[in-house]
Amino acid sequence: MISDLLLTNDARVIFLILDGLGDIPNPQFSYLTPLEKAKKPNIDNLALERGVLGRIIPVDIGITPGSGPGHLSLFGYDPTVYEIGRGVLEVLGLNMDLQDGDLAARANFCTVRDGVVIDRRAGRIETKETERLCALISQAIPEIEGVKLIIRPGKSHRFAIIFRGGHLSDKLTDADPHKDNRPVAYSSPKSAEAEFSSILTNTFIKKVQELLKDEKVANGVLLRGFSVKPDIPTFTTRYKMNALAIATYPMYRGIAKVLGMDVKEEPKDYDEMVKILKNNYDDYQFFFMHIKETDTAGEDGNFPAKVDAIERADRIVSAIYDMKPDVLVITGDHSTPCPLKGHSWHPVPLMVVTRTGERDGMVFHEKNCVSGSIGTIYSKQLMSLALAHGFRLDKYGA
Amino acid sequence: MISDLLLTNDARVIFLILDGLGDIPNPQFSYLTPLEKAKKPNIDNLALERGVLGRIIPVDIGITPGSGPGHLSLFGYDPTVYEIGRGVLEVLGLNMDLQDGDLAARANFCTVRDGVVIDRRAGRIETKETERLCALISQAIPEIEGVKLIIRPGKSHRFAIIFRGGHLSDKLTDADPHKDNRPVAYSSPKSAEAEFSSILTNTFIKKVQELLKDEKVANGVLLRGFSVKPDIPTFTTRYKMNALAIATYPMYRGIAKVLGMDVKEEPKDYDEMVKILKNNYDDYQFFFMHIKETDTAGEDGNFPAKVDAIERADRIVSAIYDMKPDVLVITGDHSTPCPLKGHSWHPVPLMVVTRTGERDGMVFHEKNCVSGSIGTIYSKQLMSLALAHGFRLDKYGA
Numbered sequence: 103m104i105s106d107l108l109l110t111n112d113a114r115v116i117f118l119i120l121d122g123l124g125d126i127p128n129p130q131f132s133y134l135t136p137l138e139k140a141k142k143p144n145i146d147n148l149a150l151e152r153g154v155l156g157r158i159i160p161v162d163i164g165i166t167p168g169s170g171p172g173h174l175s176l177f178g179y180d181p182t183v184y185e186i187g188r189g190v191l192e193v194l195g196l197n198m199d200l201q202d203g204d205l206a207a208r209a210n211f212c213t214v215r216d217g218v219v220i221d222r223r224a225g226r227i228e229t230k231e232t233e234r235l236c237a238l239i240s241q242a243i244p245e246i247e248g249v250k251l252i253i254r255p256g257k258s259h260r261f262a263i264i265f266r267g268g269h270l271s272d273k274l275t276d277a278d279p280h281k282d283n284r285p286v287a288y289s290s291p292k293s294a295e296a297e298f299s300s301i302l303t304n305t306f307i308k309k310v311q312e313l314l315k316d317e318k319v320a321n322g323v324l325l326r327g328f329s330v331k332p333d334i335p336t337f338t339t340r341y342k343m344n345a346l347a348i349a350t351y352p353m354y355r356g357i358a359k360v361l362g363m364d365v366k367e368e369p370k371d372y373d374e375m376v377k378i379l380k381n382n383y384d385d386y387q388f389f390f391m392h393i394k395e396t397d398t399a400g401e402d403g404n405f406p407a408k409v410d411a412i413e414r415a416d417r418i419v420s421a422i423y424d425m426k427p428d429v430l431v432i433t434g435d436h437s438t439p440c441p442l443k444g445h446s447w448h449p450v451p452l453m454v455v456t457r458t459g460e461r462d463g464m465v466f467h468e469k470n471c472v473s474g475s476i477g478t479i480y481s482k483q484l485m486s487l488a489l490a491h492g493f494r495l496d497k498y499g500a
Numbered sequence: 501m502i503s504d505l506l507l508t509n510d511a512r513v514i515f516l517i518l519d520g521l522g523d524i525p526n527p528q529f530s531y532l533t534p535l536e537k538a539k540k541p542n543i544d545n546l547a548l549e550r551g552v553l554g555r556i557i558p559v560d561i562g563i564t565p566g567s568g569p570g571h572l573s574l575f576g577y578d579p580t581v582y583e584i585g586r587g588v589l590e591v592l593g594l595n596m597d598l599q600d601g602d603l604a605a606r607a608n609f610c611t612v613r614d615g616v617v618i619d620r621r622a623g624r625i626e627t628k629e630t631e632r633l634c635a636l637i638s639q640a641i642p643e644i645e646g647v648k649l650i651i652r653p654g655k656s657h658r659f660a661i662i663f664r665g666g667h668l669s670d671k672l673t674d675a676d677p678h679k680d681n682r683p684v685a686y687s688s689p690k691s692a693e694a695e696f697s698s699i700l701t702n703t704f705i706k707k708v709q710e711l712l713k714d715e716k717v718a719n720g721v722l723l724r725g726f727s728v729k730p731d732i733p734t735f736t737t738r739y740k741m742n743a744l745a746i747a748t749y750p751m752y753r754g755i756a757k758v759l760g761m762d763v764k765e766e767p768k769d770y771d772e773m774v775k776i777l778k779n780n781y782d783d784y785q786f787f788f789m790h791i792k793e794t795d796t797a798g799e800d801g802n803f804p805a806k807v808d809a810i811e812r813a814d815r816i817v818s819a820i821y822d823m824k825p826d827v828l829v830i831t832g833d834h835s836t837p838c839p840l841k842g843h844s845w846h847p848v849p850l851m852v853v854t855r856t857g858e859r860d861g862m863v864f865h866e867k868n869c870v871s872g873s874i875g876t877i878y879s880k881q882l883m884s885l886a887l888a889h890g891f892r893l894d895k896y897g898a
Contacts, residue, residue, distance in 0.1 A: 103560065103580065458839045459527035475866070477847070477876045479561050486562030490845040497843055498559050499566035499579065500586040500725070 104178075104486055104495065108342045113428035113492035115343065116379075116389045119176065120415055121169075121354075122397030122438025124450040124468060128405055129441070136399075136408035136440065137451060137467040142416035145432060145453070146465040148423060152456050155464060156476025157449035158484055160436045166447045172435030173357045177337060177390075178485030186360055187272060187329020192262040194356020196254045197368075200331055205270035205299055207325040210278075211235060211259045214311065214322035217286055219279050223259045224320040235320055236261050242313050246305050259320065265303070271296035276326035277307055286311075286322060303328070336362025337388070341485065343494075346382050348375045349392035358390055372414060376421045383425055391422070400438025408440055423455070429491045430455040431484070432466070449478055454491060502576075502884055502893065506740045511826035511890035513741065514777075514787045517574065518813055519567075519752075520795030522835025522848040522866060526803055534797075534806035534838065535849060536865040540814035543830065543851070544863040546821060550854045553862060554874025555847035556882055558834045564845045570833030571755045575735060575788075576883030584758060585670060585727020590660045592754020594652045595766075598729055603668035603697055605723040608676075609633060609657045612709065612720035615684055617677050621657045622718040633718055634659050640711050644703050657718065663701070669694035674724035675705055684709075684720060701726070734760025735786070739883065741892075744780050746773045747790035756788055770812060774819045781823055789820070798836030806838060821853070827889040828853040829882070830864070847876055852889055 127133040149155070160167040160175050161182070170191055171181030189206035200206060211232060213221040236255040243251055249267035256262060273296035277289040288304040291297045307323055314321045337345045339362070347358030347365050350372075355365045366382060369375045375391055382389075393415050399407035423430060432455075437448040451471040464470040472478075476487065489495045525531040547553070558565040558573050559580070568589055569579030587604035598604060609630060611619040634653040641649055647665035654660060671694040675687040686702040689695045705721055712719045735743045737760070745756030745763050748770075753763045764780060767773045773789055780787075791813050797806035821828060830853075835846040849869040862868040870876075874885070887893045 103563065107563070458524065458837075459531075460524040460837075460839070461531065463525075463531070473871055475847075475870050477555075477870070483561040486560065487845070488562075490562035490564065495562060495564065495845075497564045497566050499569035499583065500589045 103498065104489070105340070107496040107498060108489075109494050109496050110342050111492070111494060113494055114383070114387055114389070114425070115429040115488050115492050116391065116422060116427045116431065117176065117488070118391045118393070118415070118419070118422065118430065118432045120393045120396040120412065120432070120434050122400040122436060122445065123434025124437025124439070124446075124448050125400065125408065126439040126441060126448060131405050135468050136405055136412055138469070140409045140412035140416070142412055142466070144416050144419040148419065148430070148455050149453055149466040150461070150463060152459055152461050153453045153466065154456055154460060154476055155462050155466065155471045155474025156452045157471045157474070157478040158433060158452050158481040159449050159478065160481045164447045166445050167436045168445065169353065169435065170357065173354070175481035176433075176435055176484060177361060178340065178482055179334065180482050184332060184334050186332055186357060188327030189262070189272070189329040190331060190360070191353060192256070192327065193254070193264055194360070195353035196256055196262050197352035198252065198254050198262060198264060200264065200356065200359070201266065202331055203266070203269040204331060205265040205272055206329055207263050207303070208327045209261045209263050210324040211261070211320035212322045212324050213319055214286055219284060219286055219322065219324070220282060222279070222282055222324060226258050227320050229255065229257050231320065232256070232259060232261055235314065235317070239310060239313065243306065243309050246302055246309070249302055251306065263325070265299070270302070270330065271299045272328045272330045274299055274303065274328040276328070277303060278324040278326040287324070289325065289328065299328070331360060334361060338362055341388070341489065343387035344385065345388040345390060346386040347390045347392070348378045349390070350375065351392065351394045354392040354394070363390060372418045376418050379422065379425065396434070397438045400440055401443060403440045403443040405440045428457050429488050431488055433484070450481070452476060452484070454487065456491060501896065502887070503738070505894040505896060506887070507892050507894050508740050509890070509892060511892055512781070512785055512787070512823070513827040513886050513890050514789065514820060514825045514829070515574065515886070516789045516791070516813070516817070516820065516828065516830045518791045518794040518810065518830070518832050520798040520834060520836025520843065521832025522837070522844070522846050523798065523806070524837040524839060524846060524866075526839055529803050533866050534803055534810055536867070538807045538810035538814070540810055540864070542814050542817040542821075546817065546828070546853050547851055547864040548859070548861060550857055550859050551851045551864060552854060552858055552874055553860050553864065553869045553872025554850045555869045555872070555876040556831060556850050556879040557847050557876060558879045562845045564843050565834045566843065567751065567833065568755065571752070573879035574831075574833055574882060575759060576738065576880055577732065577759075578880050582730060582732050584730055584755065586725030587660070587670070587727040588729060588758070589751060589754070590654070590725065591652070591662055592758070593751035594654055594660050595750035596650060596652050596660060596662055598662065598754065598757070599664065600729055601664070601667040602729060603663040603670055604727055605661050605701070606725045607659045607661050608722040609659070609718035610720045610722050611717055612684055617682060617684055617720065617722070618680060620677070620680055620722060624656050625718050627653065627655050629718065630654070630657060630659055633712065633715070637708060637711065641704065641707050644700055644707070647700055649704065661723070663697070668700070668728065669697045670726045670728045672697055672701065672726040674726070675701060676722040676724040685722070687723065687726065697726070729758060732759060736760055739786070739887065741785035742783065743786040743788060744784040745788045745790070746776045747788070748773065749790065749792045752790040752792070761788060770816045774816050777820065777823065794832065795836045798838055799841060801838045801841040803838045826855050827886050829886055831882070848879070850874060850882070852885065854889060
């Protein structure tokens with residue numbers, strides 16, 4: 103529906119995404135949430151003066167989203183229709199450059215004995231070991247049948263790989279036995295178009311086994327999450343806004359790139375994020391600013407760290423709002439409650455700073471968001487609401 | 501689903517629609533909304549004694565509806581499936597009688613020089629000028645190729661036209677250059693069935709140009725929003741209730757007629773509306789009462805006028821409720837917040853007066869409606885709720 107109603111104007115829309123923002127009352131901290139506990143004068147003053155509150159459901163009731171669906175839905179893409187594959191997310195997270203036609207995969211070093219995978223994680227070897235082995239492989243196997251291999255080490259036994267050359271298919275089963283003490287697994291094509299990709303990836307696995315045959319621990323490799331850059335209409339096509347992503351973590355810049363957003367720089371900290379916003383404010387209508395530390399603290403179950411991350415984010419909010427955006431949205435891609443130490447299904451607190459003075463008159467936290475005037479909506483509906491607040495949507499029908 | 505569950509009984513259902521009722525906290529009036537500010541003892545007593553509150557979303561989150569979709573959805577018609585065209589709404593608004601097969605269009609007088617439209621609004625000529633020119637055209641061009649022309653002047657440079665004769669098609673492009681200083685535009689058929697309609701409408705445009713060639717300002721005409729009466733199942737078919745529309749403004753009587761509701765009289769004021777309700781109370785099960793002034797005040801950004809319109813509506817509420825309807829619904833077709841001076845996407849406050857004494861115990865305004873027991877629903881779901889309160893829906897399943 104929206105595509106027929108889009109207007110263009112000078113409105114600036116900023117999404118400040120605090121990853122994993124939502125939380126639940128914490129029995130160890132007087133049943134407060136980090137958002138309730140945090141001292142966040144800038145956010146709360148905005149909330150009181152011109153904030154309307156609500157909640158967003160990333161995918162559906164009871165569904166815990168990964169980072170891919172969490173962000174796709176924030177930007178108005180139905181996460182049950184569009185998908186960013188695991189291999190793609192992995193290479194994006196390692197700041198690798200993903201191109202059209204590339205085949206991406208997550209990879210593990212593993213321990214193989216007599217054709218059996220006896221340890222899928224190769225004793226969780228140290229990162230520097232993985233770095234050494236990746237360098238070895240890169241040098242020895244730069245390409246296979248004209249397809250270039252790009253390998254980057256991750257943490258512990260993990261690495262990621264891109265196969266580049268022509269339009270490869272990701273219609274492949276995992277080359278992973280998924281349990282220890284099973285035979286080495288190879289990929290199989292799920293459709294005819296993937297036959298070459300299957301031969302290619304299996305050749306790689308065999309070449310690595312040959313290359314590492316004298317290694318004591320990490321002498322094999324598993325590949326999984328084969329995926330190509332998804333075919334997704336770009337953000338600019340969808341909303342007639344040029345979009346800039348500003349994120350310290352590679353994965354989120356990568357997701358933004360998949361949606362066709364621009365990424366100009368790689369900020370080291372929040373202050374640099376604001377600087378990038380200011381420097382590019384004239385050239386874009388939409389800004390996606392991503393803060394990771396709230397999620398990390400939630401994953402660690404570290405309540406004080408999550409409070410601290412929120413307070414540090416709050417310190418840049420006045421500088422952001424000084425740019426006078428027509429719409430400032432503060433929310434998360436999903437909840438990561440400290441008591442759960444992981445992503446969860448809980449609706450995510452949402453605050454929209456209005457340009458009309460409309461307000462709910464409440465500070466920003468989970469409990470107030472339940473009774474906010476926006477109500478509880480799906481994340482994929484948020485873009486329509488943001489466009490409406492920016493007066494970028496025409497009336498529907500006469 | 502509803503069609504299989506419909507029961508018939510003696511229940512009377514009244515929808516009192518305050519057009520554009522919803523509003524937002526107004527910075528110039530202590531952040532109140534007109535509905536909060538208004539003294540409305542009858543509505544609020546009903547609300548406190550037996551009112552349940554909630555909100556309705558006319559089309560979707562962030563979508564601002566026109567009057568057509570706003571009303572279609574109130575009556576349970578999905579506004580993304582059913583559509584009332586702009587031309588049809590215009591002729592209804594001018595109290596013209598629309599028949600099956602009629603082709604309706606909105607029209608402007610414009611200024612043409614050397615085949616170029618130099619002013620699409622003919623200097624916004626006065627209404628009486630438009631009246632004179634419409635009379636001239638009606639007399640000179642009563643019909644074209646057996647198709648009767650019915651013309652009625654609107655305000656300023658605007659008028660509306662019905663082409664009547666056979667089943668004409670509305671699959672036509674606008675005969676409107678849409679910008680000044682472009683050549684006179686003619687309609688083109690979008691499909692083969694519209695070829696005759698295209699010739700017909702373009703012949704009309706040329707005849708008018710010939711007729712008005714000596715006029716100094718208004719010497720041409722633009723036609724747009726070509727539409728025919730939509731093919732919509734009638735309200736009575738859908739809900740097994742005879743319905744009467746009671747509205748002071750022609751457009752809303754017209755929309756009701758398109759849905760097959762009866763319109764008996766044209767009330768001049770709210771008291772006459774109540775009189776019509778009383779006189780016809782035995783003959784109908786559903787009554788659509790429409791009040792326009794709330795929307796007009798919102799469009800004007802006139803907070804006190806909107807408060808006044810609500811207070812005046814309140815004065816007839818006790819007379820309406822004296823009829824002992826089984827269900828009285830008070831809501832709007834959309835929001836028209838004074839600060840925005842136009843329709844908006846904001847959910848619309850909703851109050852349903854129950855027959856069981858069920859109540860939320862809160863007075864009726866936007867903020868209470870956020871936490872009302874009905875919750876926030878889509879307007880197209882409201883009819884089911886009203887039928888339920890009237891015990892006109894059977895149990896679903898065993």
